[in-house]
Amino acid sequence: MRTPILVVCRKEVLENGRDRRTVFSTLFFGPLFAPALFAVLINVMLSQALSSMDEVMELPIIGAEHAPNLVGFLRRYGLEPADDGPASLEDARAAVARGQHDIALAVAPDYAQAFRNGDDARVTLIVDRSETGATAASQRVRTVLDAYANQIGMLRLQARGLNPAVLRAVTIDELDVSTAAARSVLLLGMLTYFLLLATLAGGFYLAIDATAGERERGSLEPLLTVPVGRSSLLLGKMAATICYMLLSLALTLFGFMIALKFVPLESLGMRANFDAAVALQTFLLLAPFTPLGAALMTLVASFTRSYKEAQTYLTLVLLIPTLPLLLASLLNVEPDFRLMWIPSLSQHLLVTALLKAEPLSWSYAAVSATASVVLGALLALLAIRLYDREALLG
Amino acid sequence: MIEVSGLSKRFGAVVALDDVSFAAPDGRITGLLGPNGAGKSTCLRILYTVLKPDAGYAKINDVDVVEHPLWARRELGVLPHGAGLYPQLTTRENIAYFGRLHGIKEPALSARIDQLVARLELEEIADRRAKGFSQGQRTKVALARALVHRPKNLLLDEPTNGLDVMSTLSLRNWLSELKARGQCIVLSSHIMQEVAALCDDIVIVAHGRIVAQGTTEALRERFGNKSLEDIFVETVAGS
Numbered sequence: 001m002r003t004p005i006l007v008v009c010r011k012e013v014l015e016n017g018r019d020r021r022t023v024f025s026t027l028f029f030g031p032l033f034a035p036a037l038f039a040v041l042i043n044v045m046l047s048q049a050l051s052s053m054d055e056v057m058e059l060p061i062i063g064a065e066h067a068p069n070l071v072g073f074l075r076r077y078g079l080e081p082a083d084d085g086p087a088s089l090e091d092a093r094a095a096v097a098r099g100q101h102d103i104a105l106a107v108a109p110d111y112a113q114a115f116r117n118g119d120d121a122r123v124t125l126i127v128d129r130s131e132t133g134a135t136a137a138s139q140r141v142r143t144v145l146d147a148y149a150n151q152i153g154m155l156r157l158q159a160r161g162l163n164p165a166v167l168r169a170v171t172i173d174e175l176d177v178s179t180a181a182a183r184s185v186l187l188l189g190m191l192t193y194f195l196l197l198a199t200l201a202g203g204f205y206l207a208i209d210a211t212a213g214e215r216e217r218g219s220l221e222p223l224l225t226v227p228v229g230r231s232s233l234l235l236g237k238m239a240a241t242i243c244y245m246l247l248s249l250a251l252t253l254f255g256f257m258i259a260l261k262f263v264p265l266e267s268l269g270m271r272a273n274f275d276a277a278v279a280l281q282t283f284l285l286l287a288p289f290t291p292l293g294a295a296l297m298t299l300v301a302s303f304t305r306s307y308k309e310a311q312t313y314l315t316l317v318l319l320i321p322t323l324p325l326l327l328a329s330l331l332n333v334e335p336d337f338r339l340m341w342i343p344s345l346s347q348h349l350l351v352t353a354l355l356k357a358e359p360l361s362w363s364y365a366a367v368s369a370t371a372s373v374v375l376g377a378l379l380a381l382l383a384i385r386l387y388d389r390e391a392l393l394g
Numbered sequence: 395m396i397e398v399s400g401l402s403k404r405f406g407a408v409v410a411l412d413d414v415s416f417a418a419p420d421g422r423i424t425g426l427l428g429p430n431g432a433g434k435s436t437c438l439r440i441l442y443t444v445l446k447p448d449a450g451y452a453k454i455n456d457v458d459v460v461e462h463p464l465w466a467r468r469e470l471g472v473l474p475h476g477a478g479l480y481p482q483l484t485t486r487e488n489i490a491y492f493g494r495l496h497g498i499k500e501p502a503l504s505a506r507i508d509q510l511v512a513r514l515e516l517e518e519i520a521d522r523r524a525k526g527f528s529q530g531q532r533t534k535v536a537l538a539r540a541l542v543h544r545p546k547n548l549l550l551d552e553p554t555n556g557l558d559v560m561s562t563l564s565l566r567n568w569l570s571e572l573k574a575r576g577q578c579i580v581l582s583s584h585i586m587q588e589v590a591a592l593c594d595d596i597v598i599v600a601h602g603r604i605v606a607q608g609t610t611e612a613l614r615e616r617f618g619n620k621s622l623e624d625i626f627v628e629t630v631a632g633s
Contacts, residue, residue: 007494011483018482018523218478222536225442225472226495227464390445 004228008236012210013243022205026244030198031251035259038194042263059141060085062092063107067115070107070123070148077144089124096126102137103127118156191355192348195252195286196321200293202248203241204314207297210237212310215392231384234298238380241294249286253279278354285350288369291376292343296320299383302392324348340367343375395420396441396547396578400450403436403602410436412602413450418580418595420546423573425593426582433602434582435475438549441580442472454547468496471545475552477536481525485516488524489539496543503542510538514568530561537568548572550581554588566592 016022060082064071071081085104086092092104106124108114115121123145127138154164214220223233260274300317304310324345333339335349346368354360386392396418403411411433418424426434439445441452443463452459459466479488486507493503511520514534519527524535533553540548550569554562569592573579583589589596590610597607606613 003497004495007491011480011487011491014487015480015482217481218474218476219480220478221444221474222472222477222492222539223495224444225467225470225474226492227467227497228495229464 004232005236005239008233009239009243012206012237012240016206016209016240016244019205019209022209022244025204026202026248027251029201030248031255034194034198034252035255038191038256039259039263041190056080057137057140058082058101060092060095060101060104061107062086062089062104063109063111066107066109066111067121067123073148073151074141074144077147079141079144089126092126096128099128099131102131102134103141105141191256192351193322193325195249195256195282195351196289196293196344196347197318198252199245199249199286199290200297200318200321203245203290203294203297204318206237206241206244207294208301208307208310208314210234210241211298211301212304212307216307220392230387234384234387235380238291238294238298238383241298242290245290245293246287249290250283253283274355281354281360282351285354285365285368286347288372289343289347292372292379293376295376295379295383299379299386302383302386320344335361335364337364337367340364341371343368343372346371395455396424396453396580397456398437398441398450398452401437401440401447401452402449403433403440403445403447409602411440411447414599414602414604415450416595416597416604416607418578420578421573421576422594423569423579423581423592424595424597425589426580426597426599427584427586427589428582428599429584432584432599434584434599435551436602437599438472438474438551438580438582441466442470442474442549443467468543469545469547471540471543471548473533473536473540473548473550473553476555477532477539479524479527479532479535479539482523484523485511485520485535485538488535489542492539493542498543506542506544507538510541514538515564529556530558533557533561533565537565545577547578548580550579552583553581554583554585562588 056078057080059074059079061071061074062085064081074081082101085101086095089106092101092106095101096104104126106126108122108124111121111123113119125138125141125145127134129135129138153167157164157167214223224230257274257276257279297314297317300313301310304313321344324342325348327333328345328348333345333349335353339349340346346364350360350365350368397416399415401411401414402409414433414437416424426437428434436445440447441454441459443459443466446460454466454469457465457469480491483491489507489510490503493506498506511517514537516531516534516538519531519535524532527535533556537553553565557565569579569581581593593610595607595609596613598605606616608616
């Protein structure tokens with residue numbers, strides 16, 4: 001019983017090692033693509049978050065000459081009047097509508113007069129709200145304008161001998177208790193998802209090849225004439241799928257070790273270094289997921305009639321591990337003993353805890369591994385039953 | 395020695411086999427002759443245990459194949475219809491895979507493969523990957539694969555399909571050689587001349603039923619001086 005499983009496993013590993021598609025999805029898709037994409041995404045998100053407030057932004061101002069004081073204030077907050085901005089309100093409206101500028105500011109011609117009299121001095125913001133970039137820009141200009149208006153208002157009250165606090169019936173002090181770590185849950189969710197995706201992708205073609213591919217090539221029927229039970233044949237194929245998934249996972253972790261060197265992880269509240277020890281622990285936490293993934297892919301591929309059909313269905317299977325992760329990031333789930341029974345979610349929570357440098361509970365890890373392996377075994381049994389049907393030959 | 399009796403099989407509403415009985419003795423070649431869809435493949439598939447009959451039995455050396463499928467598969471060498479190879483494996487690796495699954499260990503396995511490669515003249519492609527083999531080359535390798543465990547009984551489903559004249563001739567030679575060694579060979583075909591030239595006994599099947607059977611000579615006698623082709627057309631049309 002054991003020898004045929006090994007014979008089948010060895011042959012599938014050898015044969016698929018010569019297949020360009022399998023090698024690509026095992027060696028390249030996960031290990032190169034996922035870490036690179038992750039590093040780029042994180043860098044983009046970080047640079048957006050950090051840069052927008054300090055960067056100098058060009059702001060076309062019409063009638064700047066009426067409000068030199070205001071312009072000076074805007075300048076101090078990084079809003080530089082554009083040199084060749086539109087000359088009139090009409091021009092500005094057209095330029096923003098065309099998308100030439102995100103936003104423009106128009107100072108009313110009677111601004112100076114009104115300001116001096118302490119009347120309603122008016123400025124107009126011209127903005128196209130259907131532009132995504134414009135929202136952030138208008139928010140920023142508004143904040144600076146509000147600050148200016150506030151400052152002047154307070155000075156005027158003081159000049160009239162009033163305490164500016166009379167205008168503030170309620171003062172709001174915001175106390176932010178979120179840590180950098182909590183803010184990075186989404187990114188961490190992405191990291192586990194990339195790891196699980198790369199793991200599944202590693203076994204993707206082998207799972208198809210072993211069932212739908214073998215049938216389509218016409219090599220399944222001769223194979224079924226050897227004196228070996230179908231369960232042994234299928235277990236051998238699943239074992240080979242697991243080998244490729246583990247290889248892909250290991251290579252992907254190695255890829256992340258390199259890619260994450262270029263990402264300021266500390267600012268996300270993660271461990272500063274994703275080193276070999278962390279990678280090894282992540283590998284051990286995720287490895288029990290591979291029998292489940294292999295059995296699931298083999299099971300789904302056994303239902304299908306052709307290679308193409310199997311590819312379509314398995315692409316959907318790749319999305320399954322995302323569902324718990326999506327829930328986790330929406331509901332901000334904390335590790336809990338009961339959640340360890342849910343594969344992919346449990347791995348996500350454990351790996352996240354590991355990356356946040358939180359203490360890891362080995363009993364949690366044991367439950368997570370057991371649940372994944374047991375569910376994998378059940379799916380494997382189901383796949384074996386499907387494989388025993390006569391309709392298998394199509 | 396292969397024997398089937400009262401064999402019946404339906405797929406949904408389609409009757410693939412209806413009460414088929416025949417015996418194929420050792421040292422003879424038995425041909426299942428019939429048009430496409432007559433039930434020849436279904437009959438062979440029941441014999442090599444990938445299908446189960448609804449009624450009747452199939453026996454190899456008096457052992458029921460339904461009750462002892464693993465035993466039956468050890469006794470059989472099978473060349474299924476359109477036998478597929480593994481394109482990424484070489485000829486030797488393709489044969490060795492089946493040898494190992496039959497439980498043959500090194501060094502006996504390598505020795506056996508060398509023997510088959512020499513006998514079937516596969517030297518030129520022995521270490522080439524099967525991707526891009528011609529139909530004749532594929533059939534040869536599939537036959538070598540089917541013979542790796544020295545089976546006493548051989549089942550071949552449309553073995554000459556897609557073969558050129560030379561390949562067909564050498565296939566006939568190998569089969570005659572195996573027959574001379576006392577093996578039991580059952581093959582299916584829809585080509586009359588082929589069956590007449592190769593087989594000692596003929597079973598003509600149409601619509602899942604046997605319409606005529608006997609030795610090649612007996613059938614010729616029974617139908618007078620008509621050619622086998624005429625018999626075939628007559629029986630199939632009449633059924």
